[in-house]
Amino acid sequence: MSLAEAVLAGSRLALARLLTHIESDTTEGRAALVELFAHTGRAHLVGVTGAPGTGKSSLVNHLALHFRTQSTAGVPRRVGIIAVDPSSPFTGGAILGDRVRMRDLSGDSGVFIRSMASRGSLGGLANATSGMVQAMDAAGFELILIETVGAGQAEVDIARLAHTTLVVEAPGLGDEIQAIKAGILEIADILVVNKADRPGVENTERALRSMLQLAHPSQRRVWHPGQAHPLLDEAAVTVEGEIWLTPILRSVATEGTGITELGMEIDRHRNHLLASGEWQLRERLRLEAELDALLQTTLVSRWRQTISPNEYRQVLNNLVERRISPWKAVEYLLNGGQT
Amino acid sequence: MVEKKIRVLIAKPGLDGHDRGAKVVARALRDAGMEVIYTGLRQTPEMIAEAALQEDVDAVGLSILSGAHMALVPRILELLRGNQQEHVKVFIGGIIPNEDVPQMLKMGVTGVYGPGTITDQIIADIRRAVSSAAVQ
Numbered sequence: 001m002s003l004a005e006a007v008l009a010g011s012r013l014a015l016a017r018l019l020t021h022i023e024s025d026t027t028e029g030r031a032a033l034v035e036l037f038a039h040t041g042r043a044h045l046v047g048v049t050g051a052p053g054t055g056k057s058s059l060v061n062h063l064a065l066h067f068r069t070q071s072t073a074g075v076p077r078r079v080g081i082i083a084v085d086p087s088s089p090f091t092g093g094a095i096l097g098d099r100v101r102m103r104d105l106s107g108d109s110g111v112f113i114r115s116m117a118s119r120g121s122l123g124g125l126a127n128a129t130s131g132m133v134q135a136m137d138a139a140g141f142e143l144i145l146i147e148t149v150g151a152g153q154a155e156v157d158i159a160r161l162a163h164t165t166l167v168v169e170a171p172g173l174g175d176e177i178q179a180i181k182a183g184i185l186e187i188a189d190i191l192v193v194n195k196a197d198r199p200g201v202e203n204t205e206r207a208l209r210s211m212l213q214l215a216h217p218s219q220r221r222v223w224h225p226g227q228a229h230p231l232l233d234e235a236a237v238t239v240e241g242e243i244w245l246t247p248i249l250r251s252v253a254t255e256g257t258g259i260t261e262l263g264m265e266i267d268r269h270r271n272h273l274l275a276s277g278e279w280q281l282r283e284r285l286r287l288e289a290e291l292d293a294l295l296q297t298t299l300v301s302r303w304r305q306t307i308s309p310n311e312y313r314q315v316l317n318n319l320v321e322r323r324i325s326p327w328k329a330v331e332y333l334l335n336g337g338q339t
Numbered sequence: 340m341v342e343k344k345i346r347v348l349i350a351k352p353g354l355d356g357h358d359r360g361a362k363v364v365a366r367a368l369r370d371a372g373m374e375v376i377y378t379g380l381r382q383t384p385e386m387i388a389e390a391a392l393q394e395d396v397d398a399v400g401l402s403i404l405s406g407a408h409m410a411l412v413p414r415i416l417e418l419l420r421g422n423q424q425e426h427v428k429v430f431i432g433g434i435i436p437n438e439d440v441p442q443m444l445k446m447g448v449t450g451v452y453g454p455g456t457i458t459d460q461i462i463a464d465i466r467r468a469v470s471s472a473a474v475q
Contacts, residue, residue: 013392016392093373094375095365097377106385107385107386107389114393114394
């Protein structure tokens with residue numbers, strides 16, 4: 001049985017191994033992803049991002065519990081979790097500590113948690129996150145929660161990967177100017193004010209609400225690197241509710257307060273995406289971005305094989321000594337050593 | 340193909356609440372370029388084995404100060420084997436009486452590290468144990 005077949009048959013050990021192969025970008029990992037791709041595209045991908053210490057891991061823990069519980073979420077769904085923490089820029093090592101907050105999920109075979117290090121990627125995810133999500137999707141996890149590294153303002157890769165993006169805020173982190181800056185708040189499909197038992201929660205909520213009111217809802221776009229796509233044909237919007245208005249929800253993740261409402265909102269967003277056709281649009285944009293990224297890395301690595309390390313070093317030396325400019329160096333290298 | 344990183348699970352089974360030693364080791368392994376999955380306090384053997392499986396780690400480090408190692412360690416080793424994870428190297432830190440160490444090693448524990456151990460020793464031992472497992 002191939003690794004991919006074992007994953008499809010439901011082997012957790014095979015899934016764990018495959019995730020390692022994907023993360024290390026091995027030939028086995030690539031072959032399995034090729035085999036599994038036809039089985040992907042079914043899971044609802046939910047991103048959870050926000051500043052460090054806003055309570056993302058605790059929130060993911062309780063959301064997973066919610067979707068596993070029949071009484072609050074209907075039919076229990078199998079939940080996959082991918083939690084990304086930063087790698088050290090110096091040693092490449094990492095402490096992956098998100099499981100500390102997820103101990104309630106232990107012993108449930110309908111949950112699979114995998115921690116991963118960002119390994120030098122700067123957008124809040126790791127390069128292999130998307131492949132690992134595909135593996136979990138193919139393995140039959142119906143809801144996949146993707147927790148980013150503690151994000152500041154510009155780590156917005158998650159919006160490209162997820163169908164539904166939660167941006168988690170906590171009281172006391174910033175004023176209204178922070179709230180109208182471009183970046184992470186823009187990508188929220190659902191805003192969560194966690195730690196809502198702390199003082200200042202009204203101020204945080206007010207700042208977020210006024211930020212949302214400054215933008216006309218019809219101007220909302222699917223975010224894509226450097227491009228803005230009209231979400232919907234504005235003239236075609238006749239039925240109330242076809243435009244998604246980003247809700248703001250309060251929660252206290254450590255106590256499980258507000259989780260049921262948040263879970264329902266996540267499902268409502270999924271239904272909205274499916275009903276409005278945005279689900280397909282997002283899938284298309286995501287696969288396009290993935291294809292572009294793969295093309296780039298493949299082209300670069302192919303080109304690298306054609307150039308000798310010596311020649312590269314020589315050009316770099318010339319660059320350091322200011323004998324040649326970076327643009328000239330690129331031109332020279334790409335022309336196979338001709339100017 | 341990216342260089343394979345050594346992944347280590349650091350866990351504290353049992354009921355004692357002192358995790359300073361576990362954190363010191365986790366930090367040292369991080370600084371040695373390893374990816375350390377830290378699970379926190381009061382883990383049951385089942386939780387540890389499950390985490391080791393999901394995270395596909397190369398090694399598991401257990402910190403035990405409670406004196407319950409003769410009960411906890413065999414159980415964890417058994418669960419790892421039950422999950423077809425016999426290749427995972429298990430090392431122990433904390434308070435393990437000298438007379439128990441040979442028995443621990445006989446059970447299949449890779450190394451036992453008491454107070455005063457130099458972290459470089461642990462790092463070197465893990466690297467050696469993991470690379471020998473990879474060759475097999």
